[in-house]
Amino acid sequence: MTLQSTKFSVPSEKWKYKSKRSERTRSAVIFIASIFLLIYVLAPVGWLLSSSFQSEAEIVSVPPHWLPHEPTMENFNAIFFQEFEEVTYETRRKVDPAAGGYIPSTAKDLLPSMWNSFIISVAVVILNLVVGVPAAYAMAKIRFWGRQASVYTILTTRVIPDIALVVPFFLVIKNLGLLDHVMSLIITYLAITVPFTVFILVSYFESLPDELDKAARVDGCSRLQTLIQVFLPLARPSLVAVMLFAFLTSWNEFLLALMFTQTIASQTLPIIVASFTSDFTISFSFINAAGVVAIIPPVILALFFERYIVSGLTAGAVKG
Amino acid sequence: MARILFDNVTKYYASVKAVDNLNLEIKDKEFLVLLGPSGCGKTTTLNMIAGLEELSKGDIYFDQQIVNFMPPHIRDVAMVFQSYALYPHKNVFENIGFGLKMRKYDTAEIDRRVRDAAERLHIEHLLDRLPSQLSGGQRQRVALGRAMVRQPSVFLMDEPLSNLDAALRISMRAEIKQLHHSMQTTFVYVTHDQAEALTLADRIVVMKDGVVQQIGSPDEIYERPENLFVGSFLGNPPINLLVGELVSDNAGVIFQKGRFKMEFQEEISTKLQPHIGKSVTLGIRPEDVNEQGAAVPGLSVSGTVNTVLPMGSEQYVSMTIEGTEAFFRLGKEHKHKGGDNISLDINRNRLHVFDQETERSLLWG
Numbered sequence: 205m206t207l208q209s210t211k212f213s214v215p216s217e218k219w220k221y222k223s224k225r226s227e228r229t230r231s232a233v234i235f236i237a238s239i240f241l242l243i244y245v246l247a248p249v250g251w252l253l254s255s256s257f258q259s260e261a262e263i264v265s266v267p268p269h270w271l272p273h274e275p276t277m278e279n280f281n282a283i284f285f286q287e288f289e290e291v292t293y294e295t296r297r298k299v300d301p302a303a304g305g306y307i308p309s310t311a312k313d314l315l316p317s318m319w320n321s322f323i324i325s326v327a328v329v330i331l332n333l334v335v336g337v338p339a340a341y342a343m344a345k346i347r348f349w350g351r352q353a354s355v356y357t358i359l360t361t362r363v364i365p366d367i368a369l370v371v372p373f374f375l376v377i378k379n380l381g382l383l384d385h386v387m388s389l390i391i392t393y394l395a396i397t398v399p400f401t402v403f404i405l406v407s408y409f410e411s412l413p414d415e416l417d418k419a420a421r422v423d424g425c426s427r428l429q430t431l432i433q434v435f436l437p438l439a440r441p442s443l444v445a446v447m448l449f450a451f452l453t454s455w456n457e458f459l460l461a462l463m464f465t466q467t468i469a470s471q472t473l474p475i476i477v478a479s480f481t482s483d484f485t486i487s488f489s490f491i492n493a494a495g496v497v498a499i500i501p502p503v504i505l506a507l508f509f510e511r512y513i514v515s516g517l518t519a520g521a522v523k524g
Numbered sequence: 525m526a527r528i529l530f531d532n533v534t535k536y537y538a539s540v541k542a543v544d545n546l547n548l549e550i551k552d553k554e555f556l557v558l559l560g561p562s563g564c565g566k567t568t569t570l571n572m573i574a575g576l577e578e579l580s581k582g583d584i585y586f587d588q589q590i591v592n593f594m595p596p597h598i599r600d601v602a603m604v605f606q607s608y609a610l611y612p613h614k615n616v617f618e619n620i621g622f623g624l625k626m627r628k629y630d631t632a633e634i635d636r637r638v639r640d641a642a643e644r645l646h647i648e649h650l651l652d653r654l655p656s657q658l659s660g661g662q663r664q665r666v667a668l669g670r671a672m673v674r675q676p677s678v679f680l681m682d683e684p685l686s687n688l689d690a691a692l693r694i695s696m697r698a699e700i701k702q703l704h705h706s707m708q709t710t711f712v713y714v715t716h717d718q719a720e721a722l723t724l725a726d727r728i729v730v731m732k733d734g735v736v737q738q739i740g741s742p743d744e745i746y747e748r749p750e751n752l753f754v755g756s757f758l759g760n761p762p763i764n765l766l767v768g769e770l771v772s773d774n775a776g777v778i779f780q781k782g783r784f785k786m787e788f789q790e791e792i793s794t795k796l797q798p799h800i801g802k803s804v805t806l807g808i809r810p811e812d813v814n815e816q817g818a819a820v821p822g823l824s825v826s827g828t829v830n831t832v833l834p835m836g837s838e839q840y841v842s843m844t845i846e847g848t849e850a851f852f853r854l855g856k857e858h859k860h861k862g863g864d865n866i867s868l869d870i871n872r873n874r875l876h877v878f879d880q881e882t883e884r885s886l887l888w889g
């Protein structure tokens with residue numbers, strides 16, 4: 205009884221001070237969780253990078269070497285200088301695959317295919333802007349008959365899976381005589397990316413007040429000048445987001461490229477990289493080196509536009 | 525170019541009729557105020573002058589020229605928007621100079637005019653700031669400056685003061701009036717604030733649901749409202765309205781509501797003669813009374829004070845007349861409190877009578 209009365213009569217100081225210990229525990233938990241997440245995300249990339257400098261023999265060693273013990277430039281030399289012995293049907297058993305030195309016969313196509321991918325991606329990005337920006341402005345700020353319908357229609361096309369579009373696309377491309385031509389991919393990638401571009405930009409432009417548009421027009425801008433002088437500078441983060449999206453989609457696309465391309469005249473990077481697995485032998489280290497080369501352009505882009513990416517993706521959603 | 529003529533102009537948004545058969549001549553260099561409650565079509569009317577909205581029917585003339593489909597960047601108009609609509613990515617200088625830049629003025633001229641306008645608006649020291657770094661009053665000045673530098677022949681303003689606090693609003697009214705005086709151009713000014721309209725306007729256009737209710741000078745609008753809406757929209761506190769009947773009496777035509785009676789002056793009485801027996805609304809403005817000693821039936825209102833609302837320089841007393849609460853303005857020298865019995869002499873020159881059915885004034889219009 206006495207104990208209880210003291211408990212109530214002496215005010216507890218439990219909540220008077222911030223507990224240092226719980227503060228520290230919390231930071232530690234967050235820190236450790238972040239480390240795990242980072243490892244989870246970055247480990248495959250790290251392995252890709254590390255193994256691209258390893259020989260085929262080292263790559264299969266148990267336990268794996270996270271840092272190459274005998275770094276080799278063999279794979280990169282093969283990509284950049286075509287320094288390798290071509291493996292043919294006859295020579296396929298000459299060397300033990302585990303000893304390395306097997307470079308796929310299509311290795312020489314890697315750089316040309318990368319160039320194709322680059323041309324296609326850049327063209328898709330530019331055409332996305334040329335088509336998507338005015339379309340989005342019109343849908344956001346000009347009232348015309350069927351405006352809502354066109355916004356929905358454009359979005360709806362993205363619900364259809366690409367695989368369902370392969371046959372119709374193929375027929376169109378074939379009739380245009382564009383099979384095995386980079387144009388075939390530029391055209392079809394536009395069909396895939398423009399809806400997203402328009403969607404992101406429409407929602408951003410709609411978030412800008414109508415009076416801004418009116419002010420510019422009263423100030424002497426035509427519709428096009430309003431778009432260029434007022435809306436585009438404000439939309440920069442959104443523009444970066446859609447450009448990156450269009451670029452990466454084109455850079456990574458596989459299915460349509462597989463359908464429409466046959467030779468190195470139009471084959472893209474994913475097609476050539478995939479072909480490395482279907483040669484007489486498979487060199488994992490070489491494929492990983494090709495993978496490293498393939499991610500360089502997107503990584504450069506991402507680093508370059510880093511500060512716009514997050515704000516761009518949320519710009520339409522959050523007003524301000 | 526500065527006379528604007530609306531000739532039977534109608535504007536639909538899909539099925540919503542925003543402006544209904546507008547006929548209006550805006551004279552050169554006049555200060556015209558469009559006044560009405562929210563949603564009555566004021567902004568739409570202004571946008572049609574600017575060319576920001578197309579008309580559904582009718583014609584708009586600038587002087588002798590029909591401009592129905594002339595795009596805004598070709599019209600010589602400037603506009604101040606309710607939200608100011610400053611360009612967020614441009615600093616104050618660029619905001620103000622943008623209209624000149626788009627019209628290909630040379631940089632020296634732009635510089636001169638922007639600095640000139642900035643000086644007149646007392647914002648010279650803000651020219652390098654972005655709009656996000658300005659207070660509401662400063663943004664409002666930038667918006668004014670942006671319109672001023674162009675020296676347009678028509679100056680449009682859409683509720684430019686509605687986002688400011690009360691004190692600033694009053695002082696800006698004076699500045700806008702000053703601006704009109706010095707610019708010597710046609711001003712069309714939109715507001716839902718009757719005090720603003722009465723202060724600024726040469727002429728007021730009262731609108732309701734897209735329909736013009738009355739056009740006239742502030743005095744005409746206030747003192748001779750042509751219908752019940754105009755009468756009750758202007759005035760603060762609003763006009764007191766009593767619903768009753770016109771009956772004949774040995775004093776002529778009188779208004780009667782239960783035991784409350786109000787006689788009219790002879791001139792008015794004659795005007796009302798044909799309407800005897802009609803159900804009408806009597807309007808008494810709160811300021812049209814004087815305190816007097818004895819209650820004279822037919823010439824005064826008398827009753828018990830419900831509440832007293834002191835307003836600093838004056839006071840309002842409320843009393844119930846035949847079930848309707850009415851407010852009257854009295855000078856501060858009268859000391860009243862709730863429960864006092866008072867009688868007030870009505871200024872019978874200034875009574876308003878509206879037909880109960882058509883809501884039109886039986887005295888004017």
Ligand SMILES: Nc1ncnc2c1ncn2[C@@H]1O[C@H](COP(=O)(O)OP(=O)(O)O)[C@@H](O)[C@H]1O
Nearest residue numbers: 537540541542561562563564565566567568569
């Ligand atoms: N862009 C629009 N689309 C559809 N209806 C509109 C549009 N703009 C205004 N309206 C309608 O037209 C009427 C008049 O609007 P407005 O001119 O903005 O009124 P005010 O400026 O007097 O408040 C309102 O009923 C409003 O809802």
Ligand SMILES: [Mg+2]
Nearest residue numbers: 563566567568
């Ligand atoms: Mg409005």
